[in-house]
Amino acid sequence: MTSERSSVPSAETAKPERSPVLSVRGLSVRFLLPGGHRVAAVTDAHFDVAPGECLVLIGESGCGKSVLASALLGLLPANAQTAGSALLGDLDLLTAGERTLARTVRGRRIGLIPQSPAAHLTPVRTIRSQTEEVVARLTGVRGRAALRAAAERAAERAEFPTDHLDRHPHELSGGLAQRAATALALIGDAPLLLADEPTTGLDRDLVDRTVDELRRHVDADGDRALLMITHDLAAAERVADRVAVMYAGRIVELSEADAFFGSPGPRHPYSRGLLEALPERSFLPIPGLPPELGSLPDGCAFAPRCARATDICTTLPPLTGGPVACHHPLPAPARTPEAIRA
Numbered sequence: 001m002t003s004e005r006s007s008v009p010s011a012e013t014a015k016p017e018r019s020p021v022l023s024v025r026g027l028s029v030r031f032l033l034p035g036g037h038r039v040a041a042v043t044d045a046h047f048d049v050a051p052g053e054c055l056v057l058i059g060e061s062g063c064g065k066s067v068l069a070s071a072l073l074g075l076l077p078a079n080a081q082t083a084g085s086a087l088l089g090d091l092d093l094l095t096a097g098e099r100t101l102a103r104t105v106r107g108r109r110i111g112l113i114p115q116s117p118a119a120h121l122t123p124v125r126t127i128r129s130q131t132e133e134v135v136a137r138l139t140g141v142r143g144r145a146a147l148r149a150a151a152e153r154a155a156e157r158a159e160f161p162t163d164h165l166d167r168h169p170h171e172l173s174g175g176l177a178q179r180a181a182t183a184l185a186l187i188g189d190a191p192l193l194l195a196d197e198p199t200t201g202l203d204r205d206l207v208d209r210t211v212d213e214l215r216r217h218v219d220a221d222g223d224r225a226l227l228m229i230t231h232d233l234a235a236a237e238r239v240a241d242r243v244a245v246m247y248a249g250r251i252v253e254l255s256e257a258d259a260f261f262g263s264p265g266p267r268h269p270y271s272r273g274l275l276e277a278l279p280e281r282s283f284l285p286i287p288g289l290p291p292e293l294g295s296l297p298d299g300c301a302f303a304p305r306c307a308r309a310t311d312i313c314t315t316l317p318p319l320t321g322g323p324v325a326c327h328h329p330l331p332a333p334a335r336t337p338e339a340i341r342a
């Protein structure tokens with residue numbers, strides 16, 4: 001997918017001097033349960049998302065991806081405790097009050113592309129009235145004619161056909177509902193787009209179109225970034241500049257997408273297993289199951305499932321100093337002169 005991105009100033013040109021759109025440091029989330037039990041849903045996450053960049057977060061069901069997204073949006077339930085920081089510009093999302101988050105962050109500084117657009121859209125109102133309402137709330141546009149025109153522009157921006165604006169959500173196909181939800185998410189011109197499983201339930205063509213559109217919205221505005229969560233590794237490969245792999249609440253690998261999906265491939269044995277489990281690769285599932293987040297082992301949580309594990313894996317592998325939190329990462333193959341030239 002690199003060719004589709006090559007014409008735009010993406011991560012390579014955008015990254016070096018400009019400050020990140022989002023900077024997450026030591027983010028942890030614990031759920032406190034009755035009886036003193038604690039669920040370590042997210043542990044010590046560190047990552048940046050640069051202007052113009054798409055970072056995709058992958059990992060098996062239950063590993064903490066959505067909890068991480070909820071933490072950024074200030075939407076964790078009352079029994080959650082957070083640590084660390086998540087800077088969006090100069091605002092720490094983890095310590096900001098609900099009033100700030102509701103008034104200035106959700107919709108305005110973070111555009112949320114929902115998992116299930118049908119559930120996110122109000123069923124009893126037309127797309128036009130919902131779009132006009134969001135335009136009125138998030139922009140300075142006032143007056144009937146101006147709102148109508150602005151809503152149509154918002155629809156066009158997400159390639160939602162304006163002649164469908166007077167329909168209700170149930171009268172739309174899955175793809176059009178996703179575009180309507182995307183149109184709403186883009187209205188606030190938020191610097192960060194956050195998409196948690198935006199392609200669930202869509203067929204392959206629609207998955208491709210949806211992620212291509214997200215990519216286009218990032219490329220169209222060099223200051224914007226996308227953090228996308230997905231199970232769908234093909235969608236991740238299509239859209240990502242970088243990939244973060246989460247296992248049992250920790251980001252265990254953070255790699256350039258080209259290296260991850262191409263050569264040398266994933267370096268953490270878990271990420272390698274995820275990719276190799278795909279039908280078009282070796283189609284071999286990773287043996288065993290992920291651990292309970294309420295009772296994690298002391299060392300590497302993947303060790304019990306890992307063919308490369310040794311005694312040292314009972315200690316926690318640090319992520320610092322490299323992109324892979326593993327005592328025995330897969331080697332980066334020696335680069336031949338041909339490969340370097342290519």
Ligand SMILES: Nc1ncnc2c1ncn2[C@@H]1O[C@H](COP(=O)(O)OP(=O)(O)OP(=O)(O)O)[C@@H](O)[C@H]1O
Pocket residue numbers: 031039041059060061062063064065066067068077079231293
């Ligand atoms: N309110 C809560 N109280 C206790 N535990 C919770 C709560 N919300 C989530 N969890 C736990 O946090 C863990 C991470 O859940 P999360 O929804 O982030 O997973 P996920 O990676 O998004 O999975 P999926 O791919 O299925 O969406 C799960 O083990 C879940 O049971």
Ligand code: NI
Pocket residue numbers: 065066067196
């Ligand atoms: Ni989730």
